[in-house]
Amino acid sequence: MQDNLDTLPDDIIKWLQDPNNYINVVYVIIASIVIWFIGRIIKFFIKRTTRIPPDAKNGTKLIITISQIVFWVGALAAIYDLKAEDFLASTAVLATAIGFASTTVATNIVGGFYIIITRPFGVGDFIQVKGTSGVVLEIGLSYTRMLRIDKTIVTVPNSNLLNANLLNSNISVEQERKKQEESKKLKLSGVSIGIPDILSSSMMQSFKQEEIVRFSTEIQLKLNQYNPPLAAKDVKTRLDTVCEEFVSKFGFKPIFYFGQHVFRQNTHLVITAKDPNTLIENYADFMDSIMKSVFSEIQ
Structure with missing residues (x-):
C-alpha cells in the first residue's frame, strides 16, 4: 500500500x-x-x-x-x-x-416500456385508476402525468398502473355504432338489455370524431335536508333539466339513474363528452348546477 x-x-x-x-x-x-x-x-x-x-x-x-x-x-x-x-x-x-x-426505478421503467408497447391508454385519453380520474398528459418511462377532473396534476408511478384495475374512458365511435345495432336487434327480438341510448342513431351516423369520452360517477343527494323529504320524481325532474342545459357544453346529454333511496338518494351519473378537455372544463359547473337545482329551496 x-x-x-x-x-x-x-x-x-x-x-x-x-x-x-x-x-x-x-x-x-x-x-x-x-x-x-x-x-x-x-x-x-x-x-x-x-x-x-x-x-x-x-x-x-x-x-x-x-x-x-x-x-x-x-x-x-x-x-x-x-x-x-x-x-x-x-x-x-x-x-x-x-x-x-434502483429496483423501484427499474420496475417503473419496465412498466413504462410495457405501457408504450401494449398501449392500454395513450396521451390524451381519459382514464380512471385507483380512485384517480383524468386525462393523460405524458407517459414517461418511470411515471405517467395526469390532469385530474378537478384540474390538478398528479404523477403516478408506472408500476402502480401495472398492478391496478384501469378503465380507459375513451370510446370508439365505430364500436358505439355496432353496440347500438346489436341493441336494436335484441330489442326487436323481445330482449331488453337495459342499456340507454346515450347517442341517437342519426348523431352516431353524422359524428366525425373517432373517439368520445364517457365518464361515470356517483353522488349522494341528502333529501332529508327538506321537510318533508324531497320526492324522487321531483329530483328526477330537476336533474333532467340540468342535463338538458349541459347538452350544448358536453356535446351530449348526460344521463342518470337512481340507486338505493332512503333519506339519501344514490344517483349514478354517466357523462358523455366530445373529448377529455370538454369533460374536465365543464364537470365542476355541471356538479354545482345539480346541487343548486336539487336544493334550490335551501340555498
Missing part, C-alpha cells in the same frame, strides 16, 4: 510527460461532443415529428440516450485500448450496483 502511494507522484508525472495522453483526452472530448450533438439532433426531430405517437416518444428518447452512453463507453475503450476482460468486468459490476440501488 505504501509503495503505491510512493510511486503515485511519479506515475502522474510520467502521464503528464507523455504527449499521447493529451491526444487521447482531445479524442475523448471530440467523441463526447459528436455523440452528444448527434443524439441532440435525433431527439429534436423526434420531438417535432408526428409519425411517432406521443406516448412512444419518451421511450424512443431513452433508447437514444442509452445508445449514446454505449457509444461513448465504446469510444473510451477504443481510445485507451482497454482490455476486453477488464472492460466487461467493470461493466458487470456497475450494472449490478445500479440494479441493487
Whole structure:
C-alpha cells in the first residue's frame, strides 16, 4: 500500500510527460461532443415529428440516450485500448450496483416500456385508476402525468398502473355504432338489455370524431335536508333539466339513474363528452348546477 502511494507522484508525472495522453483526452472530448450533438439532433426531430405517437416518444428518447452512453463507453475503450476482460468486468459490476440501488426505478421503467408497447391508454385519453380520474398528459418511462377532473396534476408511478384495475374512458365511435345495432336487434327480438341510448342513431351516423369520452360517477343527494323529504320524481325532474342545459357544453346529454333511496338518494351519473378537455372544463359547473337545482329551496 505504501509503495503505491510512493510511486503515485511519479506515475502522474510520467502521464503528464507523455504527449499521447493529451491526444487521447482531445479524442475523448471530440467523441463526447459528436455523440452528444448527434443524439441532440435525433431527439429534436423526434420531438417535432408526428409519425411517432406521443406516448412512444419518451421511450424512443431513452433508447437514444442509452445508445449514446454505449457509444461513448465504446469510444473510451477504443481510445485507451482497454482490455476486453477488464472492460466487461467493470461493466458487470456497475450494472449490478445500479440494479441493487434502483429496483423501484427499474420496475417503473419496465412498466413504462410495457405501457408504450401494449398501449392500454395513450396521451390524451381519459382514464380512471385507483380512485384517480383524468386525462393523460405524458407517459414517461418511470411515471405517467395526469390532469385530474378537478384540474390538478398528479404523477403516478408506472408500476402502480401495472398492478391496478384501469378503465380507459375513451370510446370508439365505430364500436358505439355496432353496440347500438346489436341493441336494436335484441330489442326487436323481445330482449331488453337495459342499456340507454346515450347517442341517437342519426348523431352516431353524422359524428366525425373517432373517439368520445364517457365518464361515470356517483353522488349522494341528502333529501332529508327538506321537510318533508324531497320526492324522487321531483329530483328526477330537476336533474333532467340540468342535463338538458349541459347538452350544448358536453356535446351530449348526460344521463342518470337512481340507486338505493332512503333519506339519501344514490344517483349514478354517466357523462358523455366530445373529448377529455370538454369533460374536465365543464364537470365542476355541471356538479354545482345539480346541487343548486336539487336544493334550490335551501340555498
